[in-house]
Amino acid sequence: MTQLFSFNLVDESWIPCVRANGSPAVLSIRDTLAQAHTLKGIAGESPPITAALHRFLLAILHRVFGPADYDAWAALWEAEQWDRDALNAYLDEWRPRFDLFDGERPFYQSPDDRMKPKSTINLSHDRASGNNPTLFDHHTEADGETLTPAQAARVLIAGQAYGLAGLSGITQKFTDGTCAGGIIFLVEGDNLKQTFLLNMIQYPPDNDHFGVHTGKDKPAWEMEDPFTPDRANPFGYLDYLTWQNRRVLFHPEQGQNGVIVRTMTMGPALRYDSSLLDPMKHYRADKKLRHVAVSLNENRTFWRDSASFFTFYDDIKENARPPATFRWLRELVEESVLDSHHLYRCRAIGMSKKQAKVFFFREERLPLPLAYLVNERLVEKLAIALDKANTLAFDLVQTARLMGMLQQLPTVEDRGWQKQWQGLNVNAKGSINNWIAHTGMERAYWASLDIPFQSFVVDLARDEEKALAAWYAQLRQAAQAALDQAGEYVGNDGRSFKAIVRGQSYLNYRLNELLPKKEKTE
Known part of the structure; x- marks a missing residue:
């Protein structure tokens, strides 16, 4: 077959990186890995692309470097940069397969x-195609899109990882890619080389880190x-990190300013066993399925459940399971390869989907003191602090219900109002709940805690008593x-004034029940 076009990912620029000074840079595979110790990170045009590029490059690094055990990992960590000779030898050997x-x-x-x-718009979740609504980019399937080779490469890798189950136009259906469900947790170091290593589990892995390995x-x-075989x-x-969920074939053509890609064929391909646990995902226990990957919630920031990400159990078959990458880092701390006082960062990347439709994708960040991976008492303190925040959110809604009842229902008595709430008809409850939603009080409460929690989770690992006092x-x-x-x-009438006074009184009561008493200042 005659080859009219070429774009080899080993040496062409296509990976969007961020330099240490914050400036953007688009690099090849070879340069990204060679310069990783000088780069701040990878920043794709969407969270799925960012996650998929990390996993793709991790497959290369695992293939070249392992690491087979703690000592091998430690040697890689202590080295200033990747062994360029080893990387170049591998990339040169397989270079034809990267065109x-x-x-x-x-x-x-x-x-x-x-x-x-x-x-090619059908590969992108942020564009309107098929069942997908427009999320950020306003191209539609009818309009089509034009991709540069660099864009096409990024979209292809993300499309294989984040493909959605659904109809394909033939008998065989599309199935979810390996990243389509759940949250991908990426631990971030001080540079891209550290980031890669902090997400590199032992390879070949044992069953605690990944359940399948063959020769x-x-x-x-x-x-x-x-x-083959199907x-x-x-x-x-490595097969899993590069799992071919689709049979895609681009149709490149010569554009006015170079090679472009506008069309492709795409059919269903490999379907993976969803019971296999991804090392970068957090799983909750499920009686029927045993483990279910935790997903991002449109109305709930993921830090509110962060204590569960650090909760390790001996019997992993019957309990929630944090990411295996966290488990591996825990082992490295226990082996004194890493210091528990070190502070890194965690990126949580995920999307919400249903019936082959993407509702949103999002990336959230959280500080990651390694102390949480080895100090169970610290995790318990974090869980208690989060539980109090959740309980107080419930109490706020209860306070608002009391206020709404006193405003809207003249027969409501102060005493026993919770029982009176249970006896209200659907319309009365709906009216009060609509008023509560309209105030936005619960959203405001959680939003005001987002930034303080970032500090709290770090401070708690340093000084528990002081951090808890500040959090409360x-x-x-x-x-x-x-x-x-x-x-x-x-409103401004007497009934409304009473609602405010009684609401304040009830909230004060709950605050004093839930939290330590405020210290009096002289």
């Missing part, structure tokens, strides 16, 4: 004669045919501000 438009074996692609050509394990580009279980972690003071302040906001939506 996006190779005539025989285009990177991450395969023809599918069952499928008709369609717009056939290799990344997709090394396989003669990554779709399988639900990967050969191992912040909870009081946030609750009072939320109540004051609700008060702005109350």
Whole structure:
């Protein structure tokens, strides 16, 4: 087959990076890995692209460097940069397999004669195509889109990882990619090399870190045919990180300013066993499925559940399971390879989906003191602090219900109002709940805690007593501000005034029950 175009990912610039000074840089695979110790990180145009690029590059690093055990990991950590000779030898050996438009074996692609050509917009979750609404970019399937080779490479890697289950136009259906459900947790170091290593588990992995490994394990580009045999279980972690969920084939063409990609064929391919646990995801216990990946909630920031991410159990079959990458870091701290006093950061990347439709994708960040991975008492303190924040949020809603009842229902008595609430009809409850939602008090409460929690989770690992006192003071302040906001939506008559007074009284009661008494200042 005659090859008209070429774009080799090993040496062409296509990975969006951030330098140490914050300036952007688009680099090749070779340069990204060679300069990783000088780079701040990778920043794709969307959270799924960012996560997918990390996992793709991790597959290369695992293939070249392992690490086989704690000592091997420690040696990589202590080295200033990656061994360029080892990297270059590998990239040079497999360089032909990284050409996006190779005539025989285009990177991450395969023809599918069952499928008709369609717009490349179908690979992107942030564009309107099929069932997907427009999220950020306002291209639509009817409009089509034009991709540069660099854009096409990024979209292709993300599309394989984040593909959604659904109809394909033929009997065989599309299935979810390995990243489509749950949150991908990425631990961030002080530079990109550290970030990669902090997410590199032992390789070959044991069952605690990844449940499958065979002698056939290799990344997709090394396989003669990554779709054969048709399988639900990967050969191992490298096969999993480069899992070919779609048969995609780009149709490159010459544009006015260079090579462009507008159309492709895309058909369903490998379907993975969803019971296999991803090392970068957090799982909650489930009686039926045993483990279910925790997902981002549109109305709930993930830090509110952060204590569970650090809760490790001996019997992993019956309990929630934090990311295996966290488990590996815990082992490194216990082996004195890493210091528990070190502070890193955690990125949580995920999306909300249903019936082949993406509702949102989001990235959240959280400080990660390594002390939480090895200090169970510290995690318990964090869990208690978060529980008090959640309880206070419930109390705020109860306070607002009391205020709403006193405003809207003249027969309500101060005493026993909770029982009276249970006896209200649907319309009365709906009216009061609508008023509560209109005030936005609960949203305001949680929003006011976002930034303080970032400091609290760090301070708690340093000085528990001082950090908890500051956190409880912040909870009081946030609750009072939320109540004051609700008060702005109350009328000016006597009944409304009574509602405010009784609401304040009830909140004060709950604050004093829930939190330590405020210290009096002289």
